[in-house]
């Protein structure tokens with residue numbers, strides 16, 4: 001299943017003619033696929049620009065999937081953006097939906113809400129500011145903390161999140177946070193880590209939460225507690241209480257269908273691209289590939305060990321996998337198949353309409369429009385896309401939303417909500433320190449980055465494999 005998918009993705013990327021190293025590279029990219037998709041709100045109105053834009057009363061022709069009945073679209077939404085779970089794609093859907101409808105986002109001061117500290121309301125830009133009324137949508141990284149979220153979001157908010165198989169998540173987390181989490185830094189590879197986690201892991205060290213039960217942590221639960229069935233069940237119950245819907249990255253398209261029905265959104269709002277803009281081109285190619293692929297190799301036994309090591313996450317994932325398929329059953333299997341097929345067709349159509357070269361990715365430096373250049377880190381080259389030329393304004397804009405990187409998108413929404421003239425003064429307590437900042441030094445090898453976390457700790461050096469995942473300042 002995974003292999004068929006990656007093969008399809010490689011074919012889609014137009015890279016099937018590349019040599020084995022490149023294939024290995026792409027397989028790695030697929031493995032570490034968080035944030036690889038960007039979405040689109042594909043409103044009918046921009047295919048037929050002369051038609052007046054009707055936001056919610058979409059015609060129920062057969063391109064809209066099964067009917068939503070007479071439900072009212074949810075516009076108060078809280079998405080817990082978990083790490084390494086394709087959650088960036090989901091955030092992009094929310095950004096597009098909100099931007100098109102002029103909804104108000106609860107945005108962080110930087111790019112995340114004080115993570116990994118538990119969320120507090122003061123982290124929200126404009127919280128209690130007289131210029132800002134009610135917030136509609138919230139979705140940047142945070143460590144969930146219900147009472148504080150409730151201070152920000154309206155009572156009728158729809159809460160949802162996304163989970164991923166903990167072993168796949170560990171692979172991704174290891175690749176991204178290798179130099180950030182002390183437990184990973186000292187291990188020779190993920191397999192070595194899986195064999196002897198206690199040798200490397202000290203729960204008291206900063207950033208080691210990336211190395212164990214990361215989802216559990218993101219949900220605000222105690223990730224350092226030892227596993228017991230009772231504890232795991234309490235965690236699952238807490239998540240169930242707080243969240244209406246839990247999606248699974250392994251079944252992303254089915255998740256999108258469930259989501260759009262839960263939210264009463266048009267199918268177009270959840271159609272997203274396989275915009276895998278992170279083909280990674282190292283400076284010292286094959287050596288680098290070896291260095292990154294080899295440490296991720298796992299034996300079956302090590303996979304089992306990783307499940308045991310992340311037992312809380314594994315329990316969480318299994319419980320919500322069960323729930324997920326019950327929901328699909330309730331929705332109707334064949335109805336689901338039909339709608340997933342429709343969604344995939346729409347994605348293909350969009351690729352042809354929007355992207356130059358059938359969506360073949362190119363190096364960021366060759367993308368003429370700087371606002372859609374994906375963020376570059378020191379070690380890897382992140383590829384992006386160019387839009388087709390000759391698109392009319394409305395189409396161009398809709399296509400742009402689909403490929404606008406997360407960082408730029410947040411900046412844009414921020415500016416829209418807080419035009420320079422009326423930046424809010426932050427109410428509700430002493431001013432918080434800037435959440436994080438990046439010092440950027442351009443050199444010929446690309447951009448070298450040093451990121452300091454909000455308390456001044458250096459988090460990232462050179463290597464942030466995470467394309468646009470919240471931690472990076474472009475200016």
Ligand SMILES: *[C@@H]1O[C@H](CO)[C@@H](O)[C@H](O)[C@H]1NC(C)=O
Nearest residue numbers: 198203222223224225226227
């Ligand atoms: C969890 O178990 C380990 C190993 O058995 C033990 O060293 C540790 O103290 C336990 N932690 C807690 C919080 O009980």
Ligand SMILES: *[C@@H]1O[C@H](CO)[C@@H](O)[C@H](O)[C@H]1NC(C)=O
Nearest residue numbers: 165317318319320321322325
């Ligand atoms: C999730 O549920 C599906 C359908 O019941 C099943 O095939 C799959 O093995 C489950 N995955 C896990 C990790 O439990």
Ligand SMILES: *[C@@H]1O[C@H](CO)[C@@H](O)[C@H](O)[C@H]1NC(C)=O
Nearest residue numbers: 049391392393394395396397
């Ligand atoms: C496209 O948008 C630009 C700026 O928003 C505007 O000046 C121009 O007239 C528009 N073109 C068309 C064909 O609508």
Ligand SMILES: *[C@@H]1O[C@H](CO)[C@@H](O)[C@H](O)[C@H]1NC(C)=O
Nearest residue numbers: 179378445448460461462463
């Ligand atoms: C960062 O890059 C510099 C120069 O390329 C290199 O000397 C240094 O070891 C790198 N640091 C890390 C943590 O990769």
